[in-house]
Amino acid sequence: MEIKNVAVIGAGAMGLGIAQVSAQAGYQVSLNDISENGLEKALKAITKSLDKSVEKGRLAAESRDVILGRIKTTTDLAEAVRDADLVIEAVFENLALKQDVFKRIDQTAPQQAIFGSNTSTLPIAAIAAGTGRLDRFVGIHFMNPVPLMKGVELIRGRHTSDETLRISLDFVKSLGKETAIAVDYAGFIVSRVLDAMLNEAVKCVMDGNDPEEIDKAMKLCCNFPIGPLALIDLVGADIVLNGLETMRGDFGDKYTPAPLLQQMVRGGDLGRKTGRGFYKY
Ligand SMILES: NC(=O)c1ccc[n+]([C@@H]2O[C@H](COP(=O)([O-])OP(=O)(O)OC[C@H]3O[C@@H](n4cnc5c(N)ncnc54)[C@H](O)[C@@H]3O)[C@@H](O)[C@H]2O)c1
Incomplete structure (x- = not known):
């Protein structure tokens, strides 16, 4: 499966960074949050970060506009994941909340879509429990600040398939980052x-x-x-x-x-x- 559309759920410090690096790598991004205000702030932060790159001569001004054009925001969770090939969740670090978000996404996201959580500590299998896609579920743990940090920890749950892991590895690589693979116990490696x-x-x-x-x-x-x-x-x-x-x-x-x-x-x-x-x- 080829990843083209990425949905990012939660537009806080991590979600906005994940949306930015995904859009910079050429993916169409749908960024979701429960708060309209949160989405506005996220877009401002992404714009500011890209502006800085333009000022430093690392990015052409036209490229900044193209990158921003790839990011759509919505407070509607179903709409955010409707066309997603990969969903990356970055809501608060709370197991019940993450389980609830994924249970809802599971009903509307395309069947083949891969689900990733950016959790720092919660076991992936526990977050995935309420979904019908344990084999297509993986931990994708970005570091803060996302655009600057090179490493991403990939967590393989007990039922994560080889195919899901391979696609996730390729995705992280396509962002210009490197992976370390961890076993699914609380806190992983990092x-x-x-x-x-x-x-x-x-x-x-x-x-x-x-x-x-x-x-x-x-x-x-x-x-x-x-x-x-x-x-x-x-x-x-x-x-x-x-x-x-x-x-x-x-x-x-x-x-x-x-x-x-x-x-x-x-x-x-x-x-x-x-x-x-x-x-x-
Ligand atoms: N901040 C870090 O240094 C860091 C590093 C690595 C991983 N993480 C992990 O990333 C995740 C997010 O952390 P953060 O620092 O970005 O948090 P944050 O508090 O900055 O942002 C969380 C966002 O999730 C949104 N949200 C809450 N419930 C939601 C829902 N039901 N649907 C959609 N959006 C919802 C909030 O409105 C908020 O904007 C956590 O699991 C955290 O453990 C954080």
């Missing part, structure tokens, strides 16, 4: 390894280490581009906490969130988005 490290960094703060010293140590001594605590502030303490809770379900107590992380989330110290986390913004 979140499983990363969040364990982030949790340990929070425990180092609890043990009396200064956040700045922790970040400095990991940047200077391990060549990290960003310190773990600055990264939690960037991603959001609530998101990291949520991921750890999901992985605790599969792997037990070693993923128990550090008490300080729980306390910070209760106190609204989520990082950049609330103006305070391990640092002040």
Whole structure:
């Protein structure tokens, strides 16, 4: 099967990036969100990102208009997926919500269409459970910010077919990105390894280490581009906490969130988005 039409469900930080890189690679994109305002903001963000490329001489002004012309937006889920060859879901990280979205899409998307979820931690088989296409279901985990990050984690569910995996691999390659293939346990490879490290960094703060010293140590001594605590502030303490809770379900107590992380989330110290986390913004 050849992919021509891509539907992206959820036009937040990830969905808009996925829509942008898909349109840049020549796909017709249908971008869906429950919020009209969210769709407007997404289109503005995509335009701004493309404008920057034009300013830097990496993209011709005409190409920007062609790319934008490939993206249609709609709040109607059925309409968004009607002609889709590939559906990529990027709604909030909530299992019940994702299951509900896919159950509804399953009824209107073409039979042969492949379903992909951009979940960071939730097992793919659980998200796919309510659909009639376990063999055509895969995890396509893009990184943030999507246009800049080279790697995409592909997650093969227990019933994902070879054909689905191959088509998904080719699709990611066509975006100019590279894949790593992960087995379908909570957190896959990236979140499983990363969040364990982030949790340990929070425990180092609890043990009396200064956040700045922790970040400095990991940047200077391990060549990290960003310190773990600055990264939690960037991603959001609530998101990291949520991921750890999901992985605790599969792997037990070693993923128990550090008490300080729980306390910070209760106190609204989520990082950049609330103006305070391990640092002040
Ligand atoms: N932000 C990251 O760094 C990152 C990185 C990798 C993966 N992810 C994953 O990507 C997914 C999306 O994350 P995000 O950061 O873009 O979230 P976000 O909060 O920025 O955006 C989510 C969007 O989904 C929309 N939405 C909610 N319910 C919907 C529905 N029923 N139908 C259509 N749209 C709906 C919301 O209106 C919102 O615009 C999550 O599963 C997250 O775990 C996030």
